[in-house]
Amino acid sequence: MYLELLALLGGALVLVFYAGSGRLPFITRFRYPLTGLGFLSFAGASYLATTRDVPKGWGFDSASVAFVLAGGVALVRIVLAERQRAADPAYNPQAAATWYAEGQNHLRVFLARDDLASLDRAVDLFRQSVDATATHASHLTHLTALLTALQARYEQLRRLDDLDEAIDYGRRESGSDGGVRRGRVLSMLSTALRMRYDSVGAAGDLADAHEACRTAISLVPFYSRHYPRCSSELAALHRAEYERTQQPRSLDLAVEHVQKSLRSARVLGSARMVDLTTLCALLAERGRRTKNMRDLDDAVDIGRQSLRIVQPDDQLFQPCQNNLALALRARFELQPRTADLDEAIRLAHRATASVAPTAPQRADHQLNLALALHDRYRYEQRHTGEHARTGREIDWALEAARDAANHDAANVPTRIRAGLAWSDIAATTGRHADAVTALAGLIELLPRVASRELRREDQEDRLGRWTGIAANAAACALAAGQEDTALVLLEQGRGVLLSRALDARADLTALHARNPALATEFEELRAELDTAYDTSATLGDVLELAGPAESSADAGIAGADDRARRMRRAQTERWNDLLARIRAEDGLADFAGTPQLERILEQGADGPVVYLNVSEYRSDAIILRPEGVVTVPLRVTPRQVAEHTRRLHLALHPGNITDLEHQQAIHDVLGWLWDDVVEPVLDAAGVAAPASGEALPRMWWIPTGALALLPIHAAGRHTTESDHSLLDRAISSYAPTVRALTATRERRVAPAAPRPLVVAMSETPGAEPLGNAEAEAEMVRSLFPGGLLLQNGEATRQRVLSELPGHTWVHFACHGVIDRDIPSRSELLLHDHHERPFTTTDISRLDLPEPALAYLSSCETARTGPRHTDEAIHLASAFQLAGFPDVIATLWKIPDRVAHAFTQDTYTEFHRTIRSGSALTAARAVHEATRAARARYPNLPGLWAGYVHMGH
Numbered sequence: 001m002y003l004e005l006l007a008l009l010g011g012a013l014v015l016v017f018y019a020g021s022g023r024l025p026f027i028t029r030f031r032y033p034l035t036g037l038g039f040l041s042f043a044g045a046s047y048l049a050t051t052r053d054v055p056k057g058w059g060f061d062s063a064s065v066a067f068v069l070a071g072g073v074a075l076v077r078i079v080l081a082e083r084q085r086a087a088d089p090a091y092n093p094q095a096a097a098t099w100y101a102e103g104q105n106h107l108r109v110f111l112a113r114d115d116l117a118s119l120d121r122a123v124d125l126f127r128q129s130v131d132a133t134a135t136h137a138s139h140l141t142h143l144t145a146l147l148t149a150l151q152a153r154y155e156q157l158r159r160l161d162d163l164d165e166a167i168d169y170g171r172r173e174s175g176s177d178g179g180v181r182r183g184r185v186l187s188m189l190s191t192a193l194r195m196r197y198d199s200v201g202a203a204g205d206l207a208d209a210h211e212a213c214r215t216a217i218s219l220v221p222f223y224s225r226h227y228p229r230c231s232s233e234l235a236a237l238h239r240a241e242y243e244r245t246q247q248p249r250s251l252d253l254a255v256e257h258v259q260k261s262l263r264s265a266r267v268l269g270s271a272r273m274v275d276l277t278t279l280c281a282l283l284a285e286r287g288r289r290t291k292n293m294r295d296l297d298d299a300v301d302i303g304r305q306s307l308r309i310v311q312p313d314d315q316l317f318q319p320c321q322n323n324l325a326l327a328l329r330a331r332f333e334l335q336p337r338t339a340d341l342d343e344a345i346r347l348a349h350r351a352t353a354s355v356a357p358t359a360p361q362r363a364d365h366q367l368n369l370a371l372a373l374h375d376r377y378r379y380e381q382r383h384t385g386e387h388a389r390t391g392r393e394i395d396w397a398l399e400a401a402r403d404a405a406n407h408d409a410a411n412v413p414t415r416i417r418a419g420l421a422w423s424d425i426a427a428t429t430g431r432h433a434d435a436v437t438a439l440a441g442l443i444e445l446l447p448r449v450a451s452r453e454l455r456r457e458d459q460e461d462r463l464g465r466w467t468g469i470a471a472n473a474a475a476c477a478l479a480a481g482q483e484d485t486a487l488v489l490l491e492q493g494r495g496v497l498l499s500r501a502l503d504a505r506a507d508l509t510a511l512h513a514r515n516p517a518l519a520t521e522f523e524e525l526r527a528e529l530d531t532a533y534d535t536s537a538t539l540g541d542v543l544e545l546a547g548p549a550e551s552s553a554d555a556g557i558a559g560a561d562d563r564a565r566r567m568r569r570a571q572t573e574r575w576n577d578l579l580a581r582i583r584a585e586d587g588l589a590d591f592a593g594t595p596q597l598e599r600i601l602e603q604g605a606d607g608p609v610v611y612l613n614v615s616e617y618r619s620d621a622i623i624l625r626p627e628g629v630v631t632v633p634l635r636v637t638p639r640q641v642a643e644h645t646r647r648l649h650l651a652l653h654p655g656n657i658t659d660l661e662h663q664q665a666i667h668d669v670l671g672w673l674w675d676d677v678v679e680p681v682l683d684a685a686g687v688a689a690p691a692s693g694e695a696l697p698r699m700w701w702i703p704t705g706a707l708a709l710l711p712i713h714a715a716g717r718h719t720t721e722s723d724h725s726l727l728d729r730a731i732s733s734y735a736p737t738v739r740a741l742t743a744t745r746e747r748r749v750a751p752a753a754p755r756p757l758v759v760a761m762s763e764t765p766g767a768e769p770l771g772n773a774e775a776e777a778e779m780v781r782s783l784f785p786g787g788l789l790l791q792n793g794e795a796t797r798q799r800v801l802s803e804l805p806g807h808t809w810v811h812f813a814c815h816g817v818i819d820r821d822i823p824s825r826s827e828l829l830l831h832d833h834h835e836r837p838f839t840t841t842d843i844s845r846l847d848l849p850e851p852a853l854a855y856l857s858s859c860e861t862a863r864t865g866p867r868h869t870d871e872a873i874h875l876a877s878a879f880q881l882a883g884f885p886d887v888i889a890t891l892w893k894i895p896d897r898v899a900h901a902f903t904q905d906t907y908t909e910f911h912r913t914i915r916s917g918s919a920l921t922a923a924r925a926v927h928e929a930t931r932a933a934r935a936r937y938p939n940l941p942g943l944w945a946g947y948v949h950m951g952h
Contacts, residue, residue: 093136096129100142103129107149116156123149130169140181143173147188154195158360158409163199164566166192170212171559180226183219186212187230194237199411201462202454202565206244208558210237222264228272231261235275239282244461248289255282276306277320284327291334299327300340321351322365329372336379344372352400363410366400367418373397374425397425398434405441412448416466419445423472427617432480436489439473442466443493450496452529452572453565456841457822463496464821464867468615470494471704471870474622475615483629484597487622487738490611491594494704494870495737499594501844501881502743503579504529506592514585521578529571530845600738601626603745607698607730608685609738612677612712614641614705621681624738632684635676641706644669648710652892657942666941670725673715677707678726687730689723698923699730700741708869711891714945718934727934731927733949734862736872736880744885745952754852754914756780756787757807759795761814764829772900773813776857779904780811783911797836801846808852810884813903816858816875820865823873828858840875846882853922854879855888857903862889862948876950886922886951898933898943905929923949 103125110119126146133139147166154162170189173182193209196202216230235257242250258279265272280303287295303324310316328344331337348369355362373393404410404418419442426435449466450459470493477486504526512519582591590596603609604624611622614636621632648669656662682688690696701712713732716725726732735741760777762770777789788807790799795814804810812828819825824844827837854876856862861875876889888906909925926949933944 090131091134091136092132093138096132096136096138096142099125099129099132100138100145103145103149107145107152110152116153119149119153119156123153140173140185143169144181144184144188147185147192151188151192151195155360158199158411160196160199160569163192163196164562167196167562168559180220180224183216183230184226186216186219187226187233190216190233190237194233194240197240198413200451200454201449202458203244203461204455204458204558204561206237206240210234210241213237223267225268225270228261228265228268228270228275231257231264232272232275232278235261235278235282248286251282251286251289255279255286258282271309273306273310273314273316273320276302276309277316277323280306280320280327281323284323284330287327288330288333293331293334296327296331296334300324300331303327318351318355318361318365321347321354322361322368325351325368325372329368329375332375338376338379341372341376341379345369345376348372358409360407360409360411363404363407363414363418366404366407367414367421370397370401370404370418370421370425373400374421377425377429394425394429398422398431401425402438405438412445416442416445416449420469423476427472427476427479432476433482435476436473436480436482436485439469439476439493440489442469443473443489446493446496447500451569452500452575453569456497456824459497460822460824460868460871460873463871464865467867467870468705471613471615472617474611474613475617475620478620478622478631479618483622483631486613486631487600487611487624487629488594488597490613490622490704491600491738495740495872497871497873498736498740498877498881502739503592505743505847505881507746510588511582511585511591514588515582518578518582518585522582525571525575525578529568529575595739595742599742600624601628603700603738603741607700608681608687609700609735609741610681610685610702611738612681612701612703612707614638614707621677621684623681623685630684632680634680638705640672640676641710644672645706645709649892652942654893657893657895658940660939663940663942666945667719669710670715670941670945671717673710673712674717674724674726678712678715679724682726682729689729696729696731696927698733700733700735702735702737702741705869706866708872709863709866709891711945711948713948714930714941718938718941727927727931731921731923733923733951735950736877740872740877740880741952744880747883747885753786754784754809754910755807756784756809756811757800757803758787758789758811759800759814759828759830760789760791761795761829761831763792764815765831765834767815767829770813770815770896772896776813776900776903777811779900780907783907784809793831795830796832797830797838797842800830800838801842804846805848808850809855810851810853810879811855811857813857816856816861816890818860818863818865818874821867823864823868823871826864826873826875828856828861828875840873840878843875843878844881848883851879851883851885853886853888854882854884855903855906856890857899858890859893860890862950863891876948880950884951886949888922888926889948889950891946891948892942894943894946898937901936902929902933902944902947905932922951 103122106118106122106125109115110122123146126142126149129142130139130146133142147170150162150166150169153159154166167189170185170192173185190209190213193205193212197205197209213230213234217227217234220227220230235254238250238254238257241247242254258275261272261275262279265275280299283295283299283302286292287299303320306316306320307324310320325344325347328340328347332340332344348365352362352365352369355365374397377394377397401418401422405415405422407415407418410418419438423435423438423442426432426438446463446466446469449462452459454462470490473489473493474486477483477489506522508519508522511522579592583589583593585591601624605626609624611624612634613620613622614634616638619634619636621634623630623632647665650656651662651665653662685699687697687699703710703712713726713734716727718725718727723729735744758777758780760773762773764770774791777791781787781789787809788803790803815829817827817829824841825837825839827833827839830838856875856879858875864872864874874889876887879887894902906925906929909928910920910922913920913925926947930944930947934941937943
């Protein structure tokens, strides 16, 4: 009987090895001992049976069958392996098994000792094992190990190349078979995509991560040991989506999926402490947002539970301390108990002290500590007045926030949050110079927030989350007595994308004279960047610049998009290097950059240029004159601006614009603007009421924040018979930044005869008809007959783009539509707008030979969404980037009949001025048309206060 079992065991071991090796890692790793043991068992049993009179029964028969089957399996595997090796010389599953085992050993050494050399070796070995098992059953197992090692190395070194490689490998296998193991790979692909999203900010990465993780969840059963990780990853994705959109539903889903992960782990008889501490943080955030005390109590209880279980030498110990501190601090905000805050400070301090100075997580712990210390400072200042103790603690808070903001390994959003905390702590304790340093550092980070490798819409979305930094920086600089610094910070911190476009359009005259080779390189690289971001270019056009695909991972749309992004990343590095080399040339230190202070001040020579800066710390007008800066404190707060903006837009709703009661609200807003903003500026700038017949002076306004949504030019007490209105004191123009105004003035060319391109859309597919568009177009053509009319079906995107270079003026009488979330998608509605929209981006990329005047008789063409007021991304600024020194646009929707009359008044003034031989001043024509409309509709300011002039 025992010999029967011994023989059967030997046959079974051999069969299991040949049938399961490669598929089961344990069997592959111990293939030689298992095979040897199997043969020895069968041979021993056979020897004993032949040397002794032992009957051979069912055991020997079964063992023989097992050996025959094993031999057949082995033969098939050998044939298949030889065919695979012939097709792919790298195919070598036996060697791969050895590399995999060695890689696991190196990975364990890294985890135990933080030895980066061991981690590098593990990555190399896993990469070899993956490449050597293309079609082998062990392939997905080896791939999982490679993705794990690459992600671990990224977390240590923050090199995007590691994530790129992990994503390439994961996408290459995302469609393969493999059941649970494929689900595991997809989950890890999702993690790599999410990590890259956290670092760079491409919304496409987050969407791809969601898709991969949902597929992974569908492949992995709830009772599988891999399910908790998949569900936890889905929770992390919903958390990232919540941080991007601030939608409560995403936070609820994150909580739900991390709870599923914990339930699955309990079913399996295990515990996932990472999920427990994550749940603590999620509940703390939800409780803070919804002011739900139950969530906050649960968060604290779960945080305490995790801290009791996790050992101090565990890698999770610091996150557990930090998340419990977050929960305690959030509960303190809702129900102030000093014991909670004291414990939060102790935990955050211990978490900070116990993590390596170079670890990215240290910045999160330091930020938490800084905020907790600041909370205690404010609490004790209000309730106890313990100045000595709180003074020391505020120094500690500033130090922690400063270190977090300057932590090179931390991701940019964390550094920005830390910098905002640093500046707020400094500003609210009277240390304004320190706050200026903090905010200046944040302004330097803003271009990284909107990395050039991102799509334009992602750049705008990322910048839209961090509005107001420049305004706060300027306010703190003024409080510190640094007027010039305030002006420079406003210029550097606003219009980030606008400045990037101006960089690319820098005047190359001096560069050509000094170094023609660098000028040629600049022009070539600029053309490549334009193609890379051109929305009308096909993906194939963009990828042609990047060269041939390097792997099958590039075959799909997602892989191709990755290729395009890496191409843009490389182009950005070349661009930055090129600018550094150009600026090293004599006399070109400020090439394609913010102008020096002297050049900024020069822009006030033709009339005051006024920055209107509204901040939570203070509000001021900063008046530029060639001799220097004049500042005027304003009695304005962000809350007041927001309330008046709300009242204005309510009065402009359809049906309200001709209602006298609602229009009185606009009069109230205009009166407030006059009293608290404009009149103090006019007095400080010396702009007095003109004598009878005296020409009005010019002024340029640069409003920040929500003030950019208000009609500064129409401020006044218009219902009284006096000169208490800006329309009666000066001619107003707008500019997004002083640099943009400077560029507009420098691009001015000698005036040419008007050659208008008139685009009139009386009938637009999918939009309401514009009954006066045709009459408006005929009026322009009758006054300036040398133009071209494109009407209705003739006015397609491509036709308009092809005709623009041959005309000096352009007039659009059509619908305008703004996108408040992604303003570069705002568009003028042409005949084919459904298929080929004519967008802000299309216009801003134009480089026209003789642009002079753009008149946008369309809705809201000078308006952007509230999140992007600092960027001034709208249709009017796009035409300025295209080279038009004068742009006439609207802040809101104007009734068709009124728009026609306003256009007629404006063009009549153009015609009169040109016939008289005088220099055409578009701002003056708009000003006179506005005053004429005010005379026609004195009680309906919504009909005349919405037209603006932008330009020189």
